[in-house]
Amino acid sequence: MTAEGTFAEHWFTGRGWAPFDFQREVWAAMAAGDSGLLHATTGAGKTYAVWFGALARAAALGVALDSRQAPPLGVLWLTPMRALAADTTRALALPLTTLAPGWTVGLRSGDTPSTERARQDRRWPSALVTTPESLSLMLTREHARAELAGIHTVIVDEWHELIGSKRGVQVQLALARLQRWNPALGVWGVSATLGNLAEAMATLVGPARAAQARLVRGRLPKALAIDTLLPADAGRFSWGGHLGAQMRDPVVAEIESAATSLVFTNTRSQAEIWYQLLLDARPDWAGQIALHHGSLDPSVRAWVEAGLKAGQLKAVVATSSLDLGVDFLPVERVLQIGSAKGIARLLQRAGRSGHAPGRPSRITLVPTNTMELVEAAAAREAALAAKVEARHSPHEPLDVLVQHLVTVALGGGFRADELYAEVRGAHAYRDLPRAHFDWALAFVEHGGSSLGAYPEYHRVLPDETGSYRVPDRGIARRHRMQVGTIVSDVSMAVKWLSGGTLGHIEEGFIARLKPGDGFFFAGRALEYIRTRDMAAYVRPASRRRGAIPVWGGGKMPLSSELADAVQDLLFAVGSHPAEQPAPPRLACPELQAAGPMLAAQRRVSHLPAPGALLIEHFRSREGHHLTLYPFAGRNVHIGLANLLAWRLAQGAPNTFSLSVNDYGLELLSAEPVDLARLQSRQAFDTDHLLEDVLASLNAGELAQRRFREIARVAGLVFTGYPGAPKSTRQLQASSSLFYEVFRKYDAGNRLLSQADAEVLAQELDLTHLEATLRRLGALRIDWVELRAPSPFSLPLMVERLREQFSTEKLADRLARLLRDAEAQAEAQAKAQANAQASPLPAAPRPRRRRPSPSTNPRRTEHDPGQGGS
Missing domain, CATH: 3.40.50.300 (P-loop containing nucleotide triphosphate hydrolases)
Incomplete structure (x- = not known):
């Protein structure tokens, strides 16, 4: 040594x-x-x-x-x-x-x-x-x-x-x-x-x-405990957020039992909601519990972190802003509200307790719907088996390269051949063709094929020695002000009318408020007064009512590893005879609590089985409901739902509304669906997949939205000077103008190609979509005719209805759906009980059949984009 x-x-x-x-x-x-x-x-x-x-x-x-x-x-x-x-x-x-x-x-x-x-x-x-x-x-x-x-x-x-x-x-x-x-x-x-x-x-x-x-x-021995806070009554039917309020008092009891706790949520909106729930339950905790997320002012976050370190806070409700590495030894308990969505995130958050060698780590999962009970059991199995997600680098993002070229030109300049060799030393650009590098260089030198007439896009120029440098101080200043790749919607400062800043909220939320409206932010009830100079001025609200801000990117997809673990556990439940005692794996508390929901799903429909794809169908006043359960994650299901709607409408056009979650997807059609392509599995073909995906959705709009981010990273769009930032509308208009100009006059622009590629690779996960189609094409189809929503299909219906109705109207619709669903579940339970008591064999119930082609399809407009996916 x-x-x-x-x-x-x-x-x-x-x-x-x-x-x-x-x-x-x-x-x-x-x-x-x-x-x-x-x-x-x-x-x-x-x-x-x-x-x-x-x-x-x-x-x-x-x-x-x-x-x-x-x-x-x-x-x-x-x-x-x-x-x-x-x-x-x-x-x-x-x-x-x-x-x-x-x-x-x-x-x-x-x-x-x-x-x-x-x-x-x-x-x-x-x-x-x-x-x-x-x-x-x-x-x-x-x-x-x-x-x-x-x-x-x-x-x-x-x-x-x-x-x-x-x-x-x-x-x-x-x-x-x-x-x-x-x-x-x-x-x-x-x-x-x-x-x-x-x-x-x-x-x-x-x-x-x-x-x-x-x-x-x-490799150090470290005790890891993953348990679940069980609801008193999980019920037979559930949907997103169904159990949230019911879990408040158990969460309060868990916090009460520890000196210091971290309560993790997945979104800033959820953090604000749970902070209010805890304060409503325990007003005496005011000043002892705190809120921490990325939109709060740095001084507020620093105060919370110092309080945690000193052990002065009873609990902190936080997002991923406290996920990483910060050493909070006083933390005894970690609670996760809802699904962690991934094994790595679950382990990372568990490590916030016992954050020292030899100390045990414990995390308690708090389900917000009954399906998350199953997910909790699956997540524990996967975590203890170390099935951690892989992470892969993006491949050759040219917007980052364009930004880097200007950065290096400012930092002393560069020669093209030398910098090309240097850039290929980065893993993401190890195979970068010289033609792509030369395109990026030409783009920053004279704006490519369509921006040559505009001097502000001549960002680097060669000097007499052949070294590329930035020729203009204004260009240099603008570049330095927006170096980086983090792109989010423009945010507005939230300031007290009397002075001081609380944090930042996305501009779109503030734009929907009228003076006098109330909202919750930074754990406070606020009254909106006015907007001035891209700041929202507020004062304390006289009543504790108002909206909770909803930030962009709130729906985090389930990781493939966790989705596979959930499906594997459901396979085990579905394969085990209901009348026999459960083996230890299936006798865990989470599955016992979810038992009524799983039993109802088994009675009225079917639990997913190995080697089979479960498809449910029923008709309501809304139309024809077709529900599939591929267990491929939200992003893949978005692309798959659009693709299936488009393919099923070929030859018999139809109007579809779509809904997806991490486990399945719903196609609601106005007319009966021609099911021959499902029966033959032709709907799952991977031939011409790229063309069909692009034809099945508004790929142009998706690519244009993605291009807005690329344009900002590449420096085409300037976000504004300190104190005078540009609004979201201005930024969108600027990026849309570039998008249209490039499409019309510079069709070979590689930033456009990058936008298309990122939509397919990231938003729709085309590689995973293709693998999912191949897997589905090899499965048998378990077809179930329903009279009302099943426990698995109801959450998908609620997801769609949330996009269409106000909270009050949604409650009325949901009450009717629940009455129908509970009635069907009760009827099936009675039929099963009568069948077991009768000495004669019961007549088989016609609930499951293979799909057959519809006859006399009526022609209507196909619109797979309608509805709430």
């Missing part, structure tokens, strides 16, 4: 700790100059493994650790979240007094005060904690190479959070630049929840170093 490693061991011993073998392995590998990935359990000590490794690397390069003089910038620590950055900075500074007293640690992010930025501009700290966006901004500095070439170690924290997004691609390009300036650069990733470790490591270190990189696994 190196002397520095021994010194680190002494520091551990002084705190009553003992280093783990994986920590020693990382120290030695980093001291030797290796790059790699550390994958270890949450709370196992990953931070100090790579931090002490970075110090060992510095010492191996001749940087004195015992000097009282601060060495120049040598270590860069990248983190995906600002809150995590602040916590990491404190953790890194802690051992320096003993290990490296002259070293300094700094933090640079969007929240860094201007005075601190100015201090860093004069002299960088020895180690800098920053975000991908701030690193890209550092690369735009004129003397970036001189300032950053001395960096010998880069640590990318929570790599699983970055790898699958364009932010991860942004990191890859920045690392390729730093590696060109310092070929001996050591790069290490840190993660606790990745299913494809070798690929994730290769993505981080780049293709040239992948074969020599080191994968270190920190």
